[in-house]
Amino acid sequence: MTDSLIDGQHISKVYATATGPLVALDNVSFNIEEGEFISLVGPSGCGKSTLLSILGGLEEKSDGTLVLAGKHHDSPRPDLGMMLQTSVLFPWRTVRENVRLPGIILKLDKKEQAERCDELLDMVGLNGFGDRYPTELSGGMRQRVALARLLAHNPRVLLMDEPFGALDEFTRETMNVELLRIWEKTGKTVIFVTHNIGEAVFLSDRIFVMTPRPGRLEGIVEVDLPRPRTMEAMRDPRFSELVFTIRRMLGVDH
């Protein structure tokens, strides 16, 4: 038994479908340390989103053990935070009210949450936008609000399911840099799902490379690029090498 923050052993997930059982995850084992930035990379159907849902306690695993901070883990917990591909902001709440939502649901101290909300809006570069409604914001700005909301209840682990997948390339790159800056400042453990290899290499300490049918953990790639990273990191020859290695593991290098 290790003393990692997250310890997953032999995790499997089987779905019953009309055409018979479908193995979404096949015997996946891993450890994640506190403060690590982990990416799950792979094509559609490799089980990366399923694994993230299991880590979030939103889906049951069919087999295996999952230990989070020393406790068996199978249901949502307030020390986890989730961010999805769409911002999922409630249009009837202002930006500030959206960021305050986790605090309201988890019944956190109101005054503290109000202060934290202002800090977070500042951190994601939305100072002065607190009283706007989500429909008044651009796609990139909405994901910034979602990022602030993710951090509102100060979760220990951030589970991010392709959070910038719906953004255009330029906005996505800016958001990556922002995310790294926030991660370095807060020291959270991040588990980040993406199908963009470059994004994964740029952001991560380690990359879990996953392959489909059935969903397997093909291997784990250590990213030894120096930190703190800026866009310059993409010009590092090591960056291209790592991208190339992962492409080969995924069998897309023809």
Added chain:
Amino acid sequence: MNMMQPAEEIVASPATQKETIERFVETERRRQKKKVLVNRLLAAGFGIFVLLVWGFATEGGFVHRLIIPSPIDTFWAMGRVMSADYFLPNIWVTLQEILWGFAIGLASGVVLGVGVAMFDAVRATIYPYLVALQAPPKIVLAPIFVTWFGFDQPSKIAIAVVMSFFPMFLNTLTGLSAVDQNAVKLMRSLTAGRWKTFRYLLLPNALPIMMAGVKLCWTLAVLGVIVGEFVGASAGIGYLIYAMNFQLDIAGVFALIIILSLFTLVVYQLIEWLESRIIFWKQL
């Protein structure tokens, strides 16, 4: 570090001169105003045209005045009807019936809609029957209700309730079900239970569709009451229309129809105004 400016404020380059922008805004505003004016004139023109055709056909003797009264006859009839002794007591009866029918239909639709949407056991128990009951035209119940509940107000209220219940029920159910699954996932990840998910996500999310149901509910409650009064009543606007029609006072019938339409329309506008307040985020 790369601190991107969140500012999406549009700042034109010096090349785009201030006057250019102002001129553009001014032209655009004038064009809009003109369009609104033209649309209003078109609507008003069409109304006047219909009135003229109506007046010409009736006053000119092309249609018998007993069949279709002229606009002028109708206008005088409105004054006659509204100043008559029977007017206020009868309109009061109908008004009460409509408001009770509307309120009960609306409340029961919301309560059962929420019940079916939120509790699987409730859905399994009553949903199949509600769907089956929804199919036949509810008007067929009018004679039976008069037999059951008598010639007075309860039978009219019952018909209005049955008619206005279904749109409210179905719209509540549809509204509560039409939710982004990602939002549900987010609420679950925040450990929100059934009640908090309802309060913070499902209910506000359902309000636009529910308000559409309220409007339908209103018009159907009016319809239900009037039909009920046609079938069997001793007072009310529907009863008056029926009686005047029988006495060939068609001008009086026209007058009552216009009064009833105006009343229904005013309340409908009121509901629309409330709607724009409640679901303000749709106007943003």
